[in-house]
Amino acid sequence: MQRNKVHHVYTVERVARDLGVSEALIQDLTLVLEPEDGVIWVYGANHDDGTLAFTDEGIEEVKLLLEQYHRVSPSKA
Numbered sequence: 001m002q003r004n005k006v007h008h009v010y011t012v013e014r015v016a017r018d019l020g021v022s023e024a025l026i027q028d029l030t031l032v033l034e035p036e037d038g039v040i041w042v043y044g045a046n047h048d049d050g051t052l053a054f055t056d057e058g059i060e061e062v063k064l065l066l067e068q069y070h071r072v073s074p075s076k077a
Contacts, residue, residue: 019066038055
């Protein structure tokens with residue numbers, strides 16, 4: 001039986017800060033990603049809308065999407 005080996009995730013706020021881009025940009029770029037790509041939603045007792053979060057693999061996917069984005073739109077950040 002395979003078990004999920006994810007033991008931590010990073011919020012979109014943290015990833016945006018670490019990568020030096022806006023949360024909105026990351027949210028827009030990651031609309032195409034699926035849970036298999038390392039993207040999950042985290043729900044808390046006082047946060048019904050959920051918070052976008054990424055596994056380590058998800059952050060790598062975000063970096064690839066950002067590289068593609070900057071190649072197409074180099075003047076935007």
